[in-house]
Amino acid sequence: MAEFPVNVNGFQELARQALPKGYYDFYAGGAEDQYTLKENEEAFRRIIIQPRVLRDTSRIDLSTTILGYPISMPIIIAPTARHKLANPAGEIATARAASASNTIMVLSLSSTCSLEEVAACCDAVRFFQLYVYRKRDVTANVVQRAEKSGYKAIVLTGDSPRIGRREADMKNKTVVPAIKNVENMWSTKFDQGGGSNIQSQANATHDPSFCWEDIGWLKSLTKLPILIKGVLTHEDAIKAVEVGAAGIIVSNHGARQLDYTPATISVLEEVVHAVGGRIPVFVDGGIRRGTDVFKALALGAQAVLVGRPIVFGLAAKGEDGVKRVLEMLKEELELAMSLAGCSSLKEISRSHVRTKQDREIRSLL
Numbered sequence: 001m002a003e004f005p006v007n008v009n010g011f012q013e014l015a016r017q018a019l020p021k022g023y024y025d026f027y028a029g030g031a032e033d034q035y036t037l038k039e040n041e042e043a044f045r046r047i048i049i050q051p052r053v054l055r056d057t058s059r060i061d062l063s064t065t066i067l068g069y070p071i072s073m074p075i076i077i078a079p080t081a082r083h084k085l086a087n088p089a090g091e092i093a094t095a096r097a098a099s100a101s102n103t104i105m106v107l108s109l110s111s112t113c114s115l116e117e118v119a120a121c122c123d124a125v126r127f128f129q130l131y132v133y134r135k136r137d138v139t140a141n142v143v144q145r146a147e148k149s150g151y152k153a154i155v156l157t158g159d160s161p162r163i164g165r166r167e168a169d170m171k172n173k174t175v176v177p178a179i180k181n182v183e184n185m186w187s188t189k190f191d192q193g194g195g196s197n198i199q200s201q202a203n204a205t206h207d208p209s210f211c212w213e214d215i216g217w218l219k220s221l222t223k224l225p226i227l228i229k230g231v232l233t234h235e236d237a238i239k240a241v242e243v244g245a246a247g248i249i250v251s252n253h254g255a256r257q258l259d260y261t262p263a264t265i266s267v268l269e270e271v272v273h274a275v276g277g278r279i280p281v282f283v284d285g286g287i288r289r290g291t292d293v294f295k296a297l298a299l300g301a302q303a304v305l306v307g308r309p310i311v312f313g314l315a316a317k318g319e320d321g322v323k324r325v326l327e328m329l330k331e332e333l334e335l336a337m338s339l340a341g342c343s344s345l346k347e348i349s350r351s352h353v354r355t356k357q358d359r360e361i362r363s364l365l
Contacts, residue, residue, distance in 0.1 A: 004317065004324050007332075008288050008309045011325060014316035015086070022172040023085045026198075027311050030255035031164035036263065037255035040286030043263035047295045048354045052341030060334045061344040066280070066303055067153055067225055067246060069125045072102035073330045074345060075293060077322075078254075078284045078305035079129035079155060079229075082176055084112035086315035092121045094314060097322035099124035101330075106155050106305065109142060114180045119149040127153040129229070131160060131202075132210040132218070138185050139207075143221045145181075153246065154222060156215075157253070159230030161208035163199050164257035174198060215243040227282075232267050234274035241278050247302075248275065250283040254307055265296060269355075272300030290332020297345060298353040 005011055016024050030037030062073040077098050084090035091113040098105035099122040106127040107118055115128060128146035133139045143154060168174075175197050219226060225246030231237050232252060240248050250268050252261045264285035272281050283296050284305035296304050306329065313321030342348050 004321075008313075008325055008328050011309060011312040011316050011321060015312035018315050019086065022169075022174040024315075025168035025172055026082075026085065026166075026174050026176070027080075027308060027315075029166055029168035030259070031166055031257055032259040034255065034259065036252055036259050036261050039263040040252070040255055040265075041288060042286075043266045044286055044289075044292045044295060046356045047265065047299075048359075049291060049294065049298075049336070049340055050352055050354055051339055052352075055341035055343070057338040057341060057343050059343060060337050062330060062334060062337075064303060064345055066104060069104065069152060071104055071125070071303075073326075073333065074297060074301075074303035075326060075329050075333070076104040076282075076303055076305050077106060077310050077326075078307035079106040079108035079157075080254075080307045080311050081108045081110035082112045083311065083314060085176065086311050087318050089318060091118050093319035094310065094322050095124050095126065096122045097319050097326065098122075098126075100323055101326040103326065107151070109181055110179050112177060112180050114183075115142070115146055115151070116149050117180075119151070126151045127155050127227070129155040129157060131157055131205075132207045132214070133182075133205050134207045135185075135205075136207075136217075138182055139218075140221050141185070142181050143218070143224075147222050147224050151224065153225045153227055154218075155227045155229050155249065156218065157229050158236075159251070159253050159257050160202070160206055161210070162206065163202040164253070164259070166198070166256060169198050176201075212239055212243055215245075219244065231271055232261060232264070234270050237271040237274035237281075241275060245279060247280045247282060249305065250281060250285075250301075251305075252285055254285060265292075265299070268296060268301060269299045287329075290329050290334070291336045293329060293333045294336040294340065294348065295353050297348045298350055299355075300350075 064074045091111045095105050095118050104125045108129050128151040227247040228240045228245045229249035229251050231248045250264050250271050264283050268283050280302040283301045287304050309325045313325035
């Protein structure tokens with residue numbers, strides 16, 4: 001067995017070698033020109049860390065609490081679809097890695113193992129990601145099953161009334177299996193028309209009419225807290241607070257929806273300021289290093305969600321690959337904290353980073 005790569009980015013090349021081109025492109029690709037896909041990572045590189053020296057960092061505490069659930073680090077697994085395309089064990093392997101790493105997994109509604117199968121496989125703290133369907137009874141069914149199966153929160157994806165234009169899938173004519181969690185709940189057959197069936201499936205099922213006024217209906221289905229994923233502006237952050245969201249995930253869907261939206265790290269602080277500490281704010285998109293996690297925490301995130309690196313680790317090395325991705329990010333974050341003079345997460349502050357905007361303002365003074 002080949003050795004693990006030295007950093008998370010190395011798993012992407014291993015995944016490229018391990019997967020059929022169509023499946024690799026399905027995971028790796030973004031929407032249209034893929035501007036936002038590149039920008040999600042590039043924006044982190046424009047943020048500079050400002051360390052403090054001569055601090056006691058002989059002990060580093062990375063532990064935190066998310067919605068009351070203690071975890072070992074502020075790094076959790078983002079919802080990503082169809083893990084069996086990456087590895088035959090699918091989401092079960094991912095959940096077991098989350099459990100072993102003592103962190104949270106957000107299971108995608110579009111999973112290839114059912115939510116019940118994932119719940120039964122280990123004792124990881126799990127959240128459940130939700131798209132709202134045109135057939136509201138199908139949505140109600142999966143929400144209530146998730147609560148019954150011990151999931152601790154619902155993560156409502158708000159940026160997908162339709163699916164973005166993912167041209168790699170169209171070129172590859174990628175065909176994906178039916179969504180396990182709603183299998184046999186549709187009478188419609190989804191024809192890819194000679195191309196990919198991903199867009200036809202989603203656009204025939206997602207409810208484009210679902211809006212802020214409907215959050216009350218969703219809350220009536222469950223006692224679970226609801227986080228809203230896909231927020232990129234202060235206006236929507238305020239709306240999320242007003243409708244009673246338990247948290248916000250600043251996300252552009254891994255750059256897979258609307259291209260030329262901002263990199264998530266570039267708007268994180270805007271959302272944090274709008275929320276004003278009333279509910280926790282999280283961020284995903286482009287996180288590839290422990291220093292990226294550090295920067296996100298300094299700009300106000302309570303934790304980060306990691307998507308593609310998890311899938312690439314799964315494709316390359318199965319459950320062990322997912323565990324190693326999480327370990328690498330945790331080890332890098334611990335080192336970054338030590339070198340920046342922070343012995344605990346609460347010591348990471350806004351003064352530890354300087355953004356491009358900060359530097360521009362200073363140059364004018």
